[in-house]
Amino acid sequence: xxxxxxxxxYREEFRQxxxxxxxxxxxxxxxxxxxxxxxxxxIGYSATTIYLYFKNKDDLLLAICEEFFGKFSARxxxxxxxxRDPVETLRQAxxxxxxxxxxxxxxxKLIFFTKSVYGSREELVKTESMAxxxxxxxxxxxxxxxxxxxxxxxxxxxxxxxxxxxSHGVITKNLxxxxxxxxxxxxxxxxxxxVLLRGLQK
Amino acid sequence: xxxxxxxxxYREEFRQxxxxxxxxxxxxxxxxxxxxxxxxxxIGYSATTIYLYFKNKDDLLLAICEEFFGKFSARxxxxxxxxRDPVETLRQAxxxxxxxxxxxxxxxKLIFFTKSVYGSREELVKTESMAxxxxxxxxxxxxxxxxxxxxxxxxxxxxxxxxxxxSHGVITKNLxxxxxxxxxxxxxxxxxxxVLLRGLQK
DNA sequence: AATTTTTAAATTACGCCGTTAATAATATTC
DNA sequence: GAATATTATTAACGGCGTAATTTAAAAATT
Numbered sequence: 083x084x085x086x087x088x089x090x091x092y093r094e095e096f097r098q099x100x101x102x103x104x105x106x107x108x109x110x111x112x113x114x115x116x117x118x119x120x121x122x123x124x125i126g127y128s129a130t131t132i133y134l135y136f137k138n139k140d141d142l143l144l145a146i147c148e149e150f151f152g153k154f155s156a157r158x159x160x161x162x163x164x165x166r167d168p169v170e171t172l173r174q175a176x177x178x179x180x181x182x183x184x185x186x187x188x189x190x191k192l193i194f195f196t197k198s199v200y201g202s203r204e205e206l207v208k209t210e211s212m213a214x215x216x217x218x219x220x221x222x223x224x225x226x227x228x229x230x231x232x233x234x235x236x237x238x239x240x241x242x243x244x245x246x247x248x249s250h251g252v253i254t255k256n257l258x259x260x261x262x263x264x265x266x267x268x269x270x271x272x273x274x275x276x277v278l279l280r281g282l283q284k
Numbered sequence: 285x286x287x288x289x290x291x292x293x294y295r296e297e298f299r300q301x302x303x304x305x306x307x308x309x310x311x312x313x314x315x316x317x318x319x320x321x322x323x324x325x326x327i328g329y330s331a332t333t334i335y336l337y338f339k340n341k342d343d344l345l346l347a348i349c350e351e352f353f354g355k356f357s358a359r360x361x362x363x364x365x366x367x368r369d370p371v372e373t374l375r376q377a378x379x380x381x382x383x384x385x386x387x388x389x390x391x392x393k394l395i396f397f398t399k400s401v402y403g404s405r406e407e408l409v410k411t412e413s414m415a416x417x418x419x420x421x422x423x424x425x426x427x428x429x430x431x432x433x434x435x436x437x438x439x440x441x442x443x444x445x446x447x448x449x450x451s452h453g454v455i456t457k458n459l460x461x462x463x464x465x466x467x468x469x470x471x472x473x474x475x476x477x478x479v480l481l482r483g484l485q486k
Numbered sequence: 487a488a489t490t491t492t493t494a495a496a497t498t499a500c501g502c503c504g505t506t507a508a509t510a511a512t513a514t515t516c
Numbered sequence: 517g518a519a520t521a522t523t524a525t526t527a528a529c530g531g532c533g534t535a536a537t538t539t540a541a542a543a544a545t546t
Contacts, residue, residue, distance in 0.1 A: 117502080117503060117504080118503080118504065118505080119502085119503075119504090127524075127525090128524065128525050128526080129504085129505090130505080130506085130524075130525070130526085131523075131524055131525080133504095133505075133506090134522090134523065134524080138504075138505075139504070139505095194456070194460060194461075195397060195456055195459075195460055196460075197460075198459075198460055198461075198462055200462040200463075201462060202462060203462050203463060203464075203465065205462070206462040206463055213462075213463070214463065217463050236475070239465075239468070240468060240471060240472055240475060243454075243457060243464060243468065243472045244472060244475060244476050244479065246453075246457060246461075247450070247453030247454045247456070247457045247472065247476065248449070248450055248453050248476075249453065250452070250453040250456045250457060251448075251449030251450050251451065251452040251453025251454075251456070252445075252449045252453075254396070254397055254449070254452045254453070254456055255445060255448065255449045255452060257397075257400075258396060258397055258398075258399075258400055259396075259400075259448075260400055260402040260403060260404060260405050260407070260408040260415075261402075261405060261408055261415070261416065261419050262405075262445060263405065263441075266441070266442060266445070269442060270442055270445045270446060270449065273438070273442060273446060274446050274449065274450075276483070277446065277480055277483035277484055278479055278480065278483060279483075280482075280483040281478070281479035281480060281481075281482040281483030281484075282479055282483075319531080319532060319533080320532080320533065320534080321531085321532075321533090329495075329496090330495065330496050330497080331496095331533085331534085332495080332496070332497085332534075332535085333494075333495055333496075335534070335535090336493090336494065336495080340533075340534075341533070341534095
């Protein structure tokens with residue numbers, strides 16, 4: 083390995099080190115209370131050094147989102163290959179998203195409700211991203227159900243939107259609504275899934 | 285009117301003036317970009333003067349939320365007295381919430397996804413608030429449907445949670461998801477309502 | 487009416503923040 | 517070993533929420 087490559091590798095390693103610390107800080111403190119200065123202290127460098135590896139605070143967040151969507155789309159692909167019944171696959175995919183949110187609400191919030199890190203829709207569609215890949219797998223899972231004639235015939239993307247929105251909603255209520263009983267969130271989530279899939283079936 | 289009352293009245297008027305300016309600023313700039321200093325400039329006073337009328341930034345937000353929930357619960361009560369069919373009443377209540385979100389997403393975000401201004405559940409239940417009043421009316425509307433035997437028999441609060449969560453979800457997708465087609469948000473909202481009510485019916 | 491007391495407002499200040507510009511230290515290349 | 521490129525630091529700008537202090541105005545008391 084040449085010197086150039088070696089340096090590039092160390093650079094990559096350091097970048098990842100920053101990213102790991104950033105993820106932890108983002109999740110523990112939330113986007114608001116995260117700060118470049120705290121992150122700098124955590125990694126033992128000055129705040130401005132971070133800017134040599136990431137454009138800015140939101141660029142850090144984008145990298146974290148891409149990490150997440152990478153794992154998420156892989157998981158969806160796995161579910162799809164293992165499970166046989168289309169509707170059961172869809173249910174599992176849906177539940178996987180919602181369970182993640184119930185288990186790690188602050189991480190879920192960070193990824194889904196913090197900033198539009200992917201820019202406009204045009205930008206998202208143009209540049210390839212793990213976020214887009216995830217959406218596409220999800221849509222395929224829905225399309226399988228439609229093709230099997232098991233759910234109502236409508237645009238797959240609309241159904242994906244509805245299911246993801248439902249998950250988002252349960253988690254936002256969990257996060258923000260004082261009146262929402264945490265002990266009931268499991269019930270609400272499962273009922274939501276049942277009611278939606280029931281309503282979608284022919 | 286005595287001098288004391290007069291002064292109290294002027295105080296109340298000024299407080300409302302600040303609140304009106306704050307609402308506008310909060311909605312136009314979002315919670316992040318709202319600042320006490322900007323608000324101060326807008327009303328032509330120094331930043332610290334605001335602290336004579338509101339405890340802090342979040343106290344301003346709480347006042348704005350209470351204003352909203354006051355109008356919202358009144359609207360729900362109105363719908364309830366006008367409409368006759370229980371499920372139709374529920375559908376209208378649900379749609380009213382979601383349409384508000386589609387029309388004014390930033391205001392919706394401000395009220396529902398910004399901070400837990402009402403503190404913990406214990407605090408919410410203890411102190412009376414318009415937010416709690418709204419929840420109670422919503423629950424009564426659902427209970428009417430259950431009592432009429434038109435939807436599945438389950439805890440009314442769970443159904444309220446599901447419906448409100450569904451609305452929240454559609455709006456969050458609208459706000460944060462780059463992949464979400466704005467032109468489709470109307471369709472997604474209406475389909476969500478239909479699918480949920482269909483799934484909830486016996 | 488003059489003086490004391492209360493109230494309202496502004497100024498100053500503290501410790502944060504994201505980020506840029508300028509500078510120093512280190513490594514690489516010639 | 518000198519010149520160049522890279523990496524890191526320090527200093528600084530303009531912003532933030534808000535507490536403490538100080539000034540100005542109004543009201544109450546004498």
